[in-house]
Amino acid sequence: MSMLLTKRLMRSLWRTKLRLSAVVLMIAVGVFAGISFGAYGTAATTMYDDIYSDEEGRINLADVVVENPGGVWNGTTSEDICQAIRDEWTNPDLELEFCEPRLTLEGLMFNLLDNGSEDMVHAVWYGIDEGKVDRVWMPDHDCCSGRLAAAADEIVLDAHAASGMGIDVGESISIAAGAGRMNLTVVGIGLYSNHLYFAEEGALYPASAGTFATGYLSASGMEVLANRSTGSSNRILIDVKGTPPYDLQSTDAVEGVELNAVKAQILEIVSEESDDPVSVYDQSGIYSVELLRADAEGANKMYPYVTGMIAVVAGITIFLSLQRLIQSQAKEIAVLRTLGVPRRSIMPGYILAPMIIGSVGVAIGTALGVWVGAPAMLGMYEDIMGIPIIGYSVPPSLVILNVVIVMVIVLLSGIRPAWQAAQMQPLEVMRGQHEVRLSSRRIQRWTAKMPATVGLTIRSSIRKPVRLAFTFLAVGLSMLILGSMLLMMGSIEDLFGTERETWDARVNAPEGGEDEIIQWAQSKGVSYELLLQYPGSPAESDSRLLSVNGLDQFSSTDSPTGMIHVKLKEGSYPVANATVTQVLIDEGSSEFLGWKIGDQPTMMFGSISKQVKVTGITKGEIFRTVYLHRSDLSAEVGLNATSVLLDLPNGVEVDSELGAISEGITLMADQDKAFDEIMDKQIQFLIAVEGLGILMAFGVLFNTLVMNLAERDSELATLRVLGAPINRLGAMIFGEHLAIGVIGGIMACIFSVLGTQMLIDSMVQWAFFFTVQASLGSLAIIGGTVVLMSILLTPFGMWRIKKMDLVDSVKEFSN
Template identity: 35%
Template sequence: MRGLLLRRMLRSLWRIRFRTGVMLLLIVITTLTGVMMAEFSRNGDAVYEEFYGETNLADLVVSTEDQYQPAGNFSAACSAFGAADACETRLALDGQFLRDDGEWIAATLYGHAGSPAISSLWFSEGHAASGAGEAVIDRHVQEELGVGLDDTVTVSLAGKMQNYTVVGIANSPHHLFYVASSRTLIPQEGAYAVLYLPVAALAADAGLEPESRNMLLLDLPGTPAYDLQDTNEDEGVALRELKWELASALRDEGVEGALVGDRGSIHSVELLRQDLEGSRKSIPMTIFLLGAVSALVLAISMERLIRTQYREIAVMRALGFSAVEVRNHYLLVPLLLGSAGVTLGVALGAWFSVGMTSFYFDQWGIPLVRVAHYPDLWLAVAAGVMAIVMLFSLRPALHASRLTPLEVMGQREIKRTQAWAQRLTAWMPVTMGLGVRSTFRKPRRLLLTVAALGLALVILGGWLLTMSSMTGFMRDSLTEVEQWDAQAVFMPQQEPQMRSWAANHSGLEAEWVSVLPGSPAGDDRTFMVWGVGQFGDGGMHGFRLTEGELPQAGAQPVEVLVDQGVAEFLEWEPGDVVSVEIAGSAVEVRVTGITLELTRTLWLHRDDLVAITGWEMVNLVMLRNVDDAALEELEQQALVTRHDDLVAAFDSSMEKYQAIIYTFLVIGAAIAIAVLVNTLIINLTERDAELATLRVLGASKWRLSGVLLVEHAIIGLAGGVIGVAVAIAASKWMVAVFTTWLFHFPLFIDWMVALYLFLFILIAALATTLIGTWRIRRMDLVKSIQEFSQ
């Protein structure tokens, strides 16, 4: 008997094979996405853990920026500190790298003493540089600029030209995310070069003392936990005490203004961690949303299947089948479809995870250590999807089990339209009024249809609105806020040389700026402090104030602007007096306004910054009305960024990530279309008996088509409104998940995109009217008359 029931159920699913296929597709997509994202996230953790372990990533990093110290001072401070297993000093200098096409690009040169054991290099070719005139290039330089072993490269260092022979190619754990500085969030291919040299040779080439250093790296016992910048908890309490002890030891040895950071202060390490963490956070909610949409469609389809089989259910109960047997019989639908869907989804997800992991790390130029598969993740995702599917399908199955023969036979009464609907449609044309009354005659059916249409946009709409907001904010930050044609970054000691260059080129406008690192007092999170000469009109950086006003020079306490990300994470508001550390100096400042910026920043007048630090320093200049010839001359002395190149880099980076973006958009679109078509077709099939009755009573095919058009227009309008609302809610959730200290952007709803989403639902609803018209034309009126007469 059970075999007979199983064959009967399979035949039932085959008769509605289109809807069966849609339900199966949704379950496959849900499982595929879950497995792909989960394996990608765990593989990412494994890659970083193995890479950082092999290269022995530093636990603590001390930087004095442009204030060079004797290596002995660092070593003495490390010995006095006493809690480190090992300490190593470095020399890091900014310069310019000459590309083959004659363009100068930003460069960072690191001086290593001997064979480094902390934050060491991962060699893919060659060996370490050991003498003057030799250099190791970062692997990104090889991939982006085509430089190889034994090639000669030219670098401008401290205004002097230096040539180096490439003897090795390697990756550094500090530069997996490959940008010129922590102020940059957008990698620009072919616009940055990193070289690794013997420290004595680098100091000599830069005209510095042989023992000059500006970095100290420390390896602590084990892998101490550090404070994560994207949480409100302090995960690095024990490490914080060690940093205070180290800072005290450095001051005792005469190392002033040192910034002591942990792994979270390394821009590349923290940004990649947060990027992977955002993916990990989104996995459970993504699986739940996709699973809920799939399960809802399955539940609606099951309800329709059960309604068409009321008589069969009555016969089964009359033959002695218990309620439990009927329930289990209909639970075969989610069990069969769920089992087949998750099995296929797991297989495809494991296959896609390899491609996604390889693509992701290839985009960053990170050496892929290994890609593994994890059966425990397969089981967890499959169990989660099956649980959601079975849970949503339980109610229709219970409804079927509670039906009795008497109830089925008693469902023949005529359902009259509500009085309010009759009054509402009394003034309407016959076709329109009939369509409106028909739509609201079964509120539950209408509610389920509209809800399914709205949920169809939870992924597609959420991604579109989020990406539209993010790209719009970033583009506006580059095109509308920045009013300079070029900017140059240089060493503070080069200021006289830079001012002389500016004076020799009449007509150009220059705004001199001081940029220093800073942080909230007692907090590991860092921001960049910009001391500018001018706020408001005439300045080359515009401010998009969301609250407050611009700061005034010379005020006490010093007045500052902070960006919205800093304000939200630290809960600062205009009028607050807060304590910050700037270049090792603690000071209280008053927040006067909140501004929208790409990176975490604090802005104040340059004279106020000089008063805080006690010394005047300029290391950046923004330029306007400067010609290409002057910029080419400047590129040999400083790191020059053209505004047009920055915008082009943004466009290029968006193109680079289109594959990942399109993957999720395709998944969202496939789900949306599947849900739309399935739900609307179910709505049509439920109308067959009603339409056939009207057709038998003399209604024309065109009038019935008009009734369907009105009904689907109402469904499309309601579903579109709910769909846009759901998409906005989904985009808010996505922004909350992906927003971190390093990567923060506000959500601006693009109402044109919202309108497109609304029209997508409405047009899809209206388009299915054609299917209804086709069904009306193919109606068997003889059969319909027989059913009506019964």
């Protein structure tokens, strides 16, 4: 007998093909999205580990970097530092393998355009012999070819730059680094750890093609380019045997206890060998490395939630559908119970049904995820990042995890309906008392004064409060996908608005060379402003990096007067030459460090310890940032300026004369172009995600509203028999749909804001701090979309009423 009921259940499900297909589609999309996002996260994590390893043909990423941000050591000092580190290395648990001095300078590349003119491109040049640490990576892939630079007139160009400018092995390029131009032959095209994410230092989005370049010369070639003596360096790379753990910026745990002790010892050694302030950091301080690690970590955190959320929406839909089926099969269940069929024989069918539905959806989603979604996500990754993914396949553990998440949720969605079916009392069913209706006397009195159709609309809409509540929950979860993307994209556009920085060109000055740039600006009638940037850290025992910015003047985005403007969240601007140096910190630094206005912590400028006073907290910085007066910072670090900001009037452009006296020029137009390009790519992804959220919400609303109509067939038929016009009934359905849409839209807005903030809170870390700003425009789009979808279902209700068999419906009502 239970088999008979199960067959009857399956036939009933099959009759609702449209709703059944929507549920299967939701489950498939959940698995598809989970595998796609998961493949991206796992591929990135395993690929980075492989690239950074010390195996032959890989990069062998440095474990500790000593950087001289304000100067260059000569060859003798460089070798003395390495020798002192070797001699005084005392850590018994970590074995020193290599200590290699390197010279790295910013400069320019002169890109010859098709029309014969030259374009000056901001660049970073590295002096790299065939050392053992931080090697150039040249995988067996179409992106890379050639060999390493050996002679002084040879260079390996980064694959991102070569692709963007159409340069190949064997061609000649012209570059500079503040000491005149030099022509070099491209002998190889490769990739480097500091620029796997090909962006300028501190930029969140990749550089646009043809606006940024990096290259890797021999040590002798770099010394000729920069007019430096043999062995000059401004970085010391330390490699420890094995792969020692280091402190991750996304956790509060201290993972790198041993490496932290090594860094402290190295800082002490270098400070004794050199008077220059230095910065000592591990792999978390390498911008590209940390950004890519945080991105992969975020993807790995996110995909189980995406899969689970979509599966919950599908589970709610299954739950509501099964409840409706139980109601329609109540008499059959009652007859079986009267004939003595035990309750345990009734339950299996209602548990089996969602499992079958889930299995079909999982099979479709797995196939699409493995063969379509994962390759598409990895292809998008390669397109945006420009990093080749070699030899990756979707791991079985990823598929199993997503399948288990979905099937558990689907199974749980069928338990409650199955229990309800088994608990039905035959006598109550035969009397029609098994349907719970919410229609209190107060509601009846309130609706009695209304027109009959309006009163019926209100009473029928709230007769199933559980279904209505679950519908709003499912709609809110569905729109969370759309809402989170809208809110995040809107907040990112606000963060990177042009009002924060209004310069046209940022010219990097050689040490002590800012006066020549100022003279050029004055001769051209160009307004200028000096900027001093220096690496800092919160404390001597805390190596997390701070970006310290010394400004000539402070102004807000509301009343801009300078070329760099800050959004002051609270407090006041610092005063120059105060007894205790006054600073502004961003809200992320305040959050992680616990620094408040009025606090006087001791922070580090390189290796210089200095007590400061926090006078204000700024808003809108992605990275941890400190602002103070340039004169105060200059007095501490011994540098006057690192950059000169230019506001170019009409008709004045940067020229080769300026390029010859600078160490690189960044144009705001290039940054705006890069931002627009990445936003265009993100919009394509956004459209796909928006479509996913809208389809899911539409499926939930369709399922609920159709069930509401089906339950009122007899009532609507009676109204038609009594002469109620079709238009009046249509207005009744429209009103119900509008009310459900408005409430669902409000719920969608609430879920979007709260859910997005929770998602961001779980992903923010020291290297990446972000807050969501819920604009009225974004909320209007989210809520309006739900209302529009609900209203668009009204014609379907009208069609259903017109096609209704009045005789059968009234006959059922009379029974």
